Structures are given as C-alpha cells and as structure tokens.
Amino acid sequence: MQRLKSFYTRMELNLFSDELCSRQFTRLRETPTAEMSFKEYTEKIGEMTEDAQIYLANFGAHRPGISREEVVDHYTNWAKTYDEDLCNSGRYHGPKIAADAVAEEFPVGRDSVKILDIGAGTGNFGKEAYKHGFRELHGIDPSAGMLERCQEKNIYKKLLCDFFERDTPDLENDEYDCTVVAGTMGEGHLTCDCLYEMIRVVKPGGLVVIVMRKEYLDYVEEYKDRLEPLMDQLEAERKWQKLGKKIVPNYSFTKEGVLYKFRRE
Numbered sequence: 001m002q003r004l005k006s007f008y009t010r011m012e013l014n015l016f017s018d019e020l021c022s023r024q025f026t027r028l029r030e031t032p033t034a035e036m037s038f039k040e041y042t043e044k045i046g047e048m049t050e051d052a053q054i055y056l057a058n059f060g061a062h063r064p065g066i067s068r069e070e071v072v073d074h075y076t077n078w079a080k081t082y083d084e085d086l087c088n089s090g091r092y093h094g095p096k097i098a099a100d101a102v103a104e105e106f107p108v109g110r111d112s113v114k115i116l117d118i119g120a121g122t123g124n125f126g127k128e129a130y131k132h133g134f135r136e137l138h139g140i141d142p143s144a145g146m147l148e149r150c151q152e153k154n155i156y157k158k159l160l161c162d163f164f165e166r167d168t169p170d171l172e173n174d175e176y177d178c179t180v181v182a183g184t185m186g187e188g189h190l191t192c193d194c195l196y197e198m199i200r201v202v203k204p205g206g207l208v209v210i211v212m213r214k215e216y217l218d219y220v221e222e223y224k225d226r227l228e229p230l231m232d233q234l235e236a237e238r239k240w241q242k243l244g245k246k247i248v249p250n251y252s253f254t255k256e257g258v259l260y261k262f263r264r265e
C-alpha cells in the first residue's frame with residue numbers, strides 16, 4: 001500500500017512519467033559512456049523496473065549540458081521521495097560512506113567537531129554523522145525543496161540555501177574542522193573551482209572529504225582530466241595533503257565510488 005502510494009505521489013510529480021523517462025533516455029544516448037553505464041546496470045536488473053526509472057530520474061539531474069538552475073529545480077521536484085528512492089532503498093550509500101570516513105579521522109571529541117556538509121540535500125550525511133556522535137553540523141544547498149526535508153530531520157544547526165562556489169557569502173575563512181561532499185559532484189553540480197573554496201573555509205589542519213561516483217571522472221567534462229590534476233596541483237602547492245584515495249564498491253546503483261581525504265596544510 002505504502003509502495004503504491006509513493007509511486008502515485010511520484011506520478012503526480014511527473015518525475016517518472018513515460019514521457020520524461022523517454023526524454024532522459026534520449027539524453028543518456030547523447031553521452032556514450034553514460035549510456036554504457038546505464039546498459040551495464042540494466043543488464044542486471046532490467047530496463048523497465050522501478051530501479052531503472054529511478055536511475056533515469058537521477059540521470060535527469062546529471063544530463064549533459066544541464067544548467068545549475070535546472071539541477072536545483074530537478075532536486076526540488078524530487079525532494080518529496082528522494083530519501084525513499086535513493087537512501088532508504090539501498091540504491092545509494094554516499095552519506096554513510098562519507099560519515100564513516102569522517103568518523104575515522106575524529107576518534108574523540110566528535111560533539112564539538114564543526115562540519116560543513118556541501119550539497120546537504122535532505123540531510124542524510126547528517127543523519128549518519130549524528131549516529132557517530134557529531135553534533136556541530138552545518139549544511140549548504142541551493143535547493144529549498146531539499147533543505148525543507150533536511151530541516152524536518154532536525155539535525156543541522158545551520159542551513160544555508162545557496163550554491164557553494166568561489167567566495168560563497170556567509171562562509172568565513174577557516175570556519176570548519178571538516179568539509180564533506182557526498183554526491184554533490186556531477187554534471188552541473190560542483191565545479192573544480194570549489195576545491196579552492198573547500199580549502200578556504202576549512203581550518204589549517206582540518207579535513208576535506210569527497211565521495212562521488214567514480215565514472216564521472218571519465219565523462220563529466222568539468223572533471224575529465226581536470227579534477228584529479230587540480231587535486232594534485234593543490235598538493236604540490238602545499239595547500240593540502242592527500243591522506244588517501246579509495247575505490248568504494250556499491251556506491252550508487254551498484255556503481256563504484258571514489259573517496260578522497262585531504263588534510264589542509
């Protein structure tokens with residue numbers, strides 16, 4: 001009954017209408033690597049399943065050439081069922097992977113560690129971090145709809161409705177012990193330039209954690225041959241030190257993720 005109700009709600013939002021899915025599918029075809037990735041996924045689970053439809057809905061927020069305003073609209077429309085579709089259904093594990101990675105670096109005194117969650121969305125990183133004992137959680141996200149759902153969880157002490165970009169207003173230099181990115185990398189999402197901003201807002205000695213879908217390094221133009229070279233350049237310039245890079249299995253839709261940890265110099 002619950003399943004039927006949520007499916008109906010989604011139909012009302014038109015997120016999973018046949019027409020929209022077929023439009024996303026056409027867009028997917030414009031990106032050969034993304035199409036191959038979808039095929040690999042649907043070979044396991046079938047093209048017409050709910051899993052495949054949700055994969056396409058997620059792709060709708062990552063389609064080639066999407067503007068950052070379109071990204072925000074997509075998430076705002078999706079906010080109502082985002083948790084159920086991605087996080088509670090086991091299709092996406094980014095928030096837990098990120099929270100476990102942060103907890104590893106802060107074994108004690110977690111209740112006073114000040115963390116900025118970049119692209120906080122509906123607050124699933126906060127939910128996982130809270131279980132580890134973190135309490136000083138702040139979030140930033142440009143989608144008011146996603147933040148509304150986040151607010152309901154009552155976990156974050158401060159939420160900013162804005163894009164995270166170079167010189168984001170309302171974010172001070174050296175303000176945080178840790179910045180976290182879970183699932184906020186992708187077409188039309190954070191730009192490479194945002195690495196500078198993560199370094200600006202984190203304290204010297206503070207931690208930057210990023211987890212993202214690994215294949216985006218291969219076909220998102222913004223990141224291909226740019227993101228990792230910039231990470232290395234920032235290390236060569238002694239802006240930060242790389243503590244580790246790890247491939248994580250089953251990050252989202254059974255795809256691998258990549259997890260980076262840096263310590264600000």
Ligand SMILES: C[S@@+](CC[C@H](N)C(=O)[O-])C[C@H]1O[C@@H](n2cnc3c(N)ncnc32)[C@H](O)[C@@H]1O
Pocket residue numbers: 068071072075087094095118119120121122123124125140141142143146162163164165181182183184188189190191
């Ligand atoms: C896939 S969701 C991830 C949400 C949450 N971090 C999670 O793991 O469930 C991506 C989020 O990034 C946000 N986002 C996109 N571009 C952004 C930007 N430039 N600055 C901050 N957030 C952004 C979107 O609004 C959306 O809520």
